[in-house]
Amino acid sequence: MQFRDLPSVDSVLAHRDVAAAAQSFDRDWVVDLVREALQSAREQIRQGGDPPDADSVASSVCQRIEDTMRAEPRQVINATGVVIHTNLGRAPLSRAAIEASNQAARGYSNLELDLATGRRGSRQTQVQSLLQQITGAEAALAVNNNASAMLLGITALAAGKEVVVSRSEAVEIGGGFRVPDVLRQSGATLVDVGTTNRTYVRDYDEAVTENTAAFLKVHASNFRVEGFTASVGTAELVEVGARRGIPVLHDVGSGSLLLTEKYGMAHEPTPQESIKDGAGLVFFSGDKLLGGPQAGIVVGKKDLVDVLARHPLARAVRIDKLSLASLTATLVHYLKGEAEKEIPVWRMISTPEAALKKRAKSWQAGLECPSSVEKSRSAVGGGSLPGETMPSWVLSLDCQALGPDEVMRRLRDSSTPVIARIEDDRVLLDPRTVLPEEDGPLLDALRSAVSD
Numbered sequence: 001m002q003f004r005d006l007p008s009v010d011s012v013l014a015h016r017d018v019a020a021a022a023q024s025f026d027r028d029w030v031v032d033l034v035r036e037a038l039q040s041a042r043e044q045i046r047q048g049g050d051p052p053d054a055d056s057v058a059s060s061v062c063q064r065i066e067d068t069m070r071a072e073p074r075q076v077i078n079a080t081g082v083v084i085h086t087n088l089g090r091a092p093l094s095r096a097a098i099e100a101s102n103q104a105a106r107g108y109s110n111l112e113l114d115l116a117t118g119r120r121g122s123r124q125t126q127v128q129s130l131l132q133q134i135t136g137a138e139a140a141l142a143v144n145n146n147a148s149a150m151l152l153g154i155t156a157l158a159a160g161k162e163v164v165v166s167r168s169e170a171v172e173i174g175g176g177f178r179v180p181d182v183l184r185q186s187g188a189t190l191v192d193v194g195t196t197n198r199t200y201v202r203d204y205d206e207a208v209t210e211n212t213a214a215f216l217k218v219h220a221s222n223f224r225v226e227g228f229t230a231s232v233g234t235a236e237l238v239e240v241g242a243r244r245g246i247p248v249l250h251d252v253g254s255g256s257l258l259l260t261e262k263y264g265m266a267h268e269p270t271p272q273e274s275i276k277d278g279a280g281l282v283f284f285s286g287d288k289l290l291g292g293p294q295a296g297i298v299v300g301k302k303d304l305v306d307v308l309a310r311h312p313l314a315r316a317v318r319i320d321k322l323s324l325a326s327l328t329a330t331l332v333h334y335l336k337g338e339a340e341k342e343i344p345v346w347r348m349i350s351t352p353e354a355a356l357k358k359r360a361k362s363w364q365a366g367l368e369c370p371s372s373v374e375k376s377r378s379a380v381g382g383g384s385l386p387g388e389t390m391p392s393w394v395l396s397l398d399c400q401a402l403g404p405d406e407v408m409r410r411l412r413d414s415s416t417p418v419i420a421r422i423e424d425d426r427v428l429l430d431p432r433t434v435l436p437e438e439d440g441p442l443l444d445a446l447r448s449a450v451s452d
């Protein structure tokens with residue numbers, strides 16, 4: 001055993017870099033880090049390793065400090081072409097939305113104060129008014145995210161009762177969010193009807209008991225059922241429900257407020273049409289195709305929304321002031337008819353092919369390695385339009401010497417990490433999802449990734 005060859009705590013603390021760190025950071029914390037580093041060195045010796053010297057213990061302490069101080073999440077460049085990428089933080093915000101949340105963060109606000117009367121107000125007033133006007137709903141509520149919107153909705157309306165769901169819609173959305181689990185957590189009993197591929201109006205009708213609280217429809221946002229299929233539309237289901245006094249709750253998932261078919265894609269259900277069809281409550285996310293911050297939105301009939309707003313869980317899932325500010329600013333873009341121009345996800349979706357090709361070519365011109373500009377496809381992603389893609393142009397890197405995995409690793413390791421994708425052993429970079437101001441850091445990352 002070579003424990004006695006280990007440097008002492010004091011000698012590591014006297015090391016120039018560690019002494020400097022102890023000056024700029026909390027000294028007790030740095031001392032703890034030195035002790036931990038020496039402890040793990042002892043562990044290494046026990047397993048047959050050599051004792052590290054003071055220099056290497058000091059450098060591991062400094063590395064720990066640096067890792068801890070790094071701001072997370074870090075900015076990355078999304079060159080995957082997947083517009084709403086959950087692992088990369090979903091929707092980038094519009095300039096107005098960023099400014100609004102900065103403003104709300106900077107000082108005090110009338111978050112829950114009615115400036116006209118000087119009395120207590122509701123944080124929901126403005127966002128509710130915007131959502132009513134955009135979707136045509138009687139009432140609205142913004143909460144933390146769509147998962148909590150559903151949890152709140154089902155708990156408030158159906159705890160201790162039954163909720164009827166088609167077998168094709170008792171799905172997993174991703175990230176451990178499963179419709180049956182949400183129902184169980186809400187204290188409701190799931191009554192699944194129909195089959196995986198076909199469900200009819202009569203299936204819902206026959207499942208109704210005196211204990212039925214709601215029909216739930218869930219948009220299949222991350223898979224597609226093709227072939228011999230049948231499902232019941234919202235309007236038809238509302239008709240059955242109206243006869244039996246049962247509201248239809250509709251999770252539309254991404255909550256596109258614009259028509260996706262206008263951009264050459266399949267039709268994504270919109271909250272507006274669900275409201276028009278008579279749904280009691282409609283749930284959707286703020287940070288998918290709406291293009292705003294993380295939020296969950298409920299729109300629907302006033303009597304139902306009121307039950308949710310008064311439920312104790314509403315307080316537990318309430319939206320914070322920064323998200324509220326940026327959500328409100330994002331919604332305003334829709335009423336001004338400037339969503340396509342101002343909201344980044346819609347700007348990306350509507351970028352013409354020629355502009356994408358031109359941008360990929362300009363990246364290529366800045367590089368000195370074998371590459372080509374090729375036709376490809378980008379996806380919307382993020383639980384919307386499964387399997388749907390848009391025609392795009394990509395820069396395709398020929399990375400024979402290094403191999404695509406190594407190029408991808410180097411790109412992730414850049415000072416501004418770049419996330420790309422691999423197809424047929426080539427690394428592809430899709431300009432659609434790269435913000436205009438990111439060209440410089442992207443090219444820096446590319447140049448150093450492909451050089452030996």
Ligand SMILES: *Cc1c(COP(=O)(O)O)cnc(C)c1O
Pocket residue numbers: 145146147148173177218219220221251252253254284285286295296382383384
């Ligand atoms: C994404 C999604 C959710 C979850 O929304 P979050 O805002 O991530 O909580 C729920 N339902 C559907 C259909 C979805 O697509």
